[in-house]
Amino acid sequence: MDPWSVQTWTYILVAITFTLYIGIAVWSKARSTRDFYVAGGGVSPWANGMATAADWMSAASFISMAGIISFAGYDGAVYLMGWTGGYVLLALLLAPYLRKFGKFTVPDFIGDRYYSKQARLVAVACALLVSFTYVAGQMRGVGIVFSRFLEVDITSGVLIGMAIVLFYAVLGGMKGITYTQVAQYCVLICAFMIPAIFISIQMTGNPIPQWGFGSTLSDGSGMYLLDKLDGLSQELGFSAYTEGSKSRVDVLAITLALMVGTAGLPHVIIRFFTVKRVRDARKSAGLALLLIAVLYTTAPAVAVFARTNMIETVSNRPYDSMPEWFGKWEATGLIDFTDRNGDGVIQYVQDPERNELRIDRDIMVLANPEIARLPNWLVALVAAGGLAAALSTAAGLLLVISASVSHDLIKKTLRPGISEKGELRAARLSAVVAVAVAGYFGIHPPGFVAAVVALAFGLAAASFFPAIILGIFHKRMNREGAVAGMVAGVATMIFYILKFKFGVFDGGQAAAAGLTGDWWFGISPEGFGAVAMLVNFAVALVVMRFTAPPPAAVQDLVEDIRIPGGAREAGPAPH
């Protein structure tokens, strides 16, 4: 066996990167609740930009997104625009004002701005639901990478991942997480870009993937790559790659729901509490999106390269002649071939009656370097990048969970008298519990993970986004309006998911059959967050008209957060 196999390289790279993460955690141990929740509030815009980018780009962005696009073609744009457009909303409408407000958590803002414990508790419940949903998916991503590249079983993979996250999240809190995320950004962006550049040169002779996928093929045919892929797709019965198949209204709704959901996700918002000044919050939102866009503009190129390579490698080729990676992915169950007509040749077509090959879209990025026959160290680098993406996001989410419990629930609601030391201990303890729960769901993934992710974005869009926007831009918005809006928005969202994803109201038959015809306004559950958000806004504005205005102190608070001068120190005043 080759001593420099993919597996050896993966062990080496994973060992190096994990040592780096642990080293950073030890160096940046949290000493106070301020360190633990907001990294002491003195993170530079660049560091925060990188940390936000790593925090945001999850296993889904790194491993799944290019794969999803390569199967969805044009329709994949909903994720590209949805998951980046939200940052414009964040930078222009949320981040600067929340930084000026200067507390620890999103429920902090909701609770103070709407002078209400109930509002805070509704926000805590939403934050926990959204974050747990998300974190289970990350742990699963860690498990998949470990099982494929290190050939350990998924359970051990998840356990190793848990141990690492536990170590640096519990020890370092936000401070440890921030600086590990900076390192993780570097690892994951290299791991994504280097193979993409290699493949782009291979296929089109252009070293810039964003440009390469609009260039002509380097095989001398002079044909544009996208034209070739459109042709190949239609030959096999799929719709043309650049056209897509979703309805226009659904594309609009999903894009809007993802944008607004992104801007309302608590683990993204709290990153902006860690910088020093209001202007830093604006700048680091810009830097974060710039750093995210490096990967997000490359992903559609990778999708086109991978799709073309995949079709050319498998379509109408004898099963016996498949390369080594094909067998390895078959062993994980993520590629599945059944020779229906017994001719020993792979028929990969759209028609389900004749199709013989099922490819899980999650493997496209991970298998891409192997499909393109890149060197082993590059294949291993992609594995290390996938781990970095999953771990960084998991850590950010765990912090939201732990802060929601120790700060919003214990300190602000149940035991206001708790000491600084006690709160820090509670924060660490709740991080431990959160890791354990996340790990459990990583090992025993609920069958409804995909459905629940739509719910996570939908909930963030339906709850936090309108409540925060109105809290900043509408001085007259009061407790009654905000709470009624959040409850109405969340209830609408949950109802729609239960009806169309789980089929709760008709015994599951209709949901299983994918009753797209019955969708309200033709909008899928993934896009329904956009409607639920409007419901929240409408209910909040109507209820507000019939109830008392907020107290003068709260109106002053709103005036105060609108201007940048002298951003308050995040958290309690120094004694």
Place this chain on the structure above:
Amino acid sequence: MEQDPRDLEKAQAYWRENIRYVAILLAVWFLVSFGAGILFVDVLNGVRIGGFKLGFWFAQQGSMLVFVVLIFIYVWLMNRLDRKYQYDE
């Protein structure tokens, strides 16, 4: 905290200018993504630049590039506004 009425006036003027910037930038945000990338994608796909159909390019590349630029324009505008109203920290 006693508020000087002139401070209040200044704060409101600052806020109005801020809202104007935000409205203009969000209009562009809407046009490139929901406009060029979704609503008018078929029309724009009639135009080709190299191997890209223009609508497809806006949906999968152009909109994201514009988003990044928009935020940095906002950063620049607001830093200028902060100085004008002496709110810079």
